Amino acid sequence: MKKFSIGVLGAGTWGMALARMLTVSGNDVQVWSAIEAEVDNLSTTRVHPNLPGMVIPQELRFTKSIEEVCTGKDVLLFAVPSVFVRSTAAKARPYIRSGQIIVDVAKGIEPDTLYTMTEILADELSHENGPRAVRLVALSGPTHAEEVALDLPTTIVSASPDLEAAEVVQEVFSNTCMRVYTNTDIKxxxxxxxxxxxxxxxxxxxxxxxxxxxxxxxxxxxxxxxxxxxxxxxxxxxxxxxxxxxxxxxxxxxxxxxxxxxxxxxxxxxxxxxxxxxxxxxxxxxxxxxxxxxxxxxxxxxxxxxxxxxxxxxxxxxxxxxxxxxxxxxxxxxxxxxxxxxxx
Ligand SMILES: NC(=O)c1ccc[n+]([C@@H]2O[C@H](COP(=O)([O-])OP(=O)(O)OC[C@H]3O[C@@H](n4cnc5c(N)ncnc54)[C@H](O)[C@@H]3O)[C@@H](O)[C@H]2O)c1
Structure with a gap:
């Protein structure tokens, strides 16, 4: 199976549970957090405070640089809480290249604009200095981080009107514990x-x-x-x-x-x-x-x-x-x- 280079933005419970899973499946994974102390803590203790039973593999790399986490990755995973999706996208914008697949796992609707999370990403990344033609996918389903952290069987939906991109994400996240379905109805x-x-x-x-x-x-x-x-x-x-x-x-x-x-x-x-x-x-x-x-x-x-x-x-x-x-x-x-x- 082809292995991917993946950047994860956000080191909360969901970002870290997925980052560990993707690393164990053999992918090259790097995690960024806006909180520098969090990067120091996770990279030294190799344990997440809210996922105490999960060991963070040594191969999983951390960075405090948003430029580094975005650069050279096949897939970027936005795993910050919904209120930080816009600000994180704005910071990442200069380093995201056209054609990159961007996966959102945050769940929410932005007040005022009423945008979904991938609509926020499309909006924020389309600014003047932003990349053209990023491929947006929403990954969502019945998934508790606490169970994914322990490799318990889980299913999830990779959704995008760009079915090819949804299928790449399906391949990236599929393993013996995670079964991924696709749906073109991203909204x-x-x-x-x-x-x-x-x-x-x-x-x-x-x-x-x-x-x-x-x-x-x-x-x-x-x-x-x-x-x-x-x-x-x-x-x-x-x-x-x-x-x-x-x-x-x-x-x-x-x-x-x-x-x-x-x-x-x-x-x-x-x-x-x-x-x-x-x-x-x-x-x-x-x-x-x-x-x-x-x-x-x-x-x-x-x-x-x-x-x-x-x-x-x-x-x-x-x-x-x-x-x-x-x-x-x-x-x-x-x-x-x-x-x-x-x-x-
Ligand atoms: N936890 C789950 O089981 C789960 C499952 C599916 C989807 N989700 C969704 O994923 C998203 C993240 O959930 P979570 O459980 O990881 O949340 P969390 O509360 O664990 O995330 C906190 C993390 O957010 C990041 N953060 C904090 N301040 C920030 C800032 N100013 N800018 C950017 N990032 C900042 C930090 O890395 C911090 O660790 C939510 O939208 C949630 O609904 C969570």
Whole structure:
């Protein structure tokens, strides 16, 4: 199998779990972080503080230079949290060359522009001194870093309208523990990845309130229905939402204690403020970051998203979780969904 030269931007849990996996598969991998102390720490201890069971192979190289991590690589992996994708792309822009494959694994929607992560990359890299014709791919699915770090079986979707690029990424990331599927509906894949975090936050809140499996199943099922409804209004393929990057990712996020969105939701459901909950979880909670964009998209595309709106009322407007969920259950009945989904 052909081996690739890969630059990873971001040394959080996901960037490092993937960097280790790609190194073990025989690729030449270099990781950059915006935080210099993080590079020093990871390169000397060979352990990530949030992935304690994972050993970082000696062959995996680190750099503090964004120029070095971008130069001469077949593939660049953007693995910073969504709020840093634009600033990281702006720093990397002078060193990215035309034709390079750029993979994004961050999940989110930019407030104001309402861009997906690859749309931010396309926008930022198209500035005057930027490269021409980079090949953008979104890699998304039901994947917890904690499990990939231990080589547990995982599936993921390589999405791009440029199917050839998606297939190269499929080849790069495939191994006996990781099975990679392709999809040309990049927008549907990215929208799912961002919006499922909002629904998972709601599932966590429900659990924190002491509600049971019936409520969890309802929120997951009706949650994917409202994500699909938004996606279809935005021109995505409805089948994407029934796949790994859609319902698959929502299930893993809404049912696992590895998920920060689920964990933060549980704390909020138990009565902590959103600020306290984020502090306690201690890492980025993408579902909270995605809420403003979710509300703007629902309004722009005239789509009802009652679960997302309920989560927003709790997290952003300070409504009590129990009142908000009671309102959700007793809201007006009306036909909400196009064919194929149940009406209320
Ligand atoms: N963790 C997972 O299991 C997982 C799985 C799939 C997708 N994702 C997505 O990947 C993205 C990253 O997640 P994560 O779990 O690695 O997050 P994380 O909280 O572990 O990432 C923190 C890292 O972000 C980087 N960073 C911090 N400040 C920065 C700055 N100013 N500029 C640039 N980089 C900076 C640093 O390398 C830091 O270690 C998120 O969008 C997340 O939704 C995560």
């Amino acid at each position: 549907g894949v990215e929208l799912s990845g961002a919006m499922k975090n909002v629904i998972a936050l709601g599932v966590g809140i429900s659990t924190g309130l002491g509600y049971g499996d019936n409520a969890r199943a309802a929120l997951i099922t009706r949650g994917i229905a409202e994500i699909a409804r938004l996606g279809v209004a935005m021109g995505c393929n409805v089948q994407t939402f029934a796949g790994l990057a859609g319902i698959g990712d929502l299930i893993v996020t809404a049912t696992s204690m590895h998920s920060r969105n689920n964990r933060a939701g549980i704390l909020i459901g138990k009565g902590e403020s959103p600020e306290q909950a984020v502090k306690e979880v201690g890492m980025v909670v993408e579902g909270i970051n995605a809420l403003p964009a979710a509300m703007e998209l629902a309004e722009k595309y005239h789509v009802e998203m009652p679960i997302a709106q309920t989560v927003n009322a709790i997290v952003k407007e300070g409504m009590s979780a129990s009142d908000a969920l009671r309102n959700l259950m007793s809201r007006d009945r009306k036909s909400e969904m196009p064919q194929g989904y149940e009406s209320v």
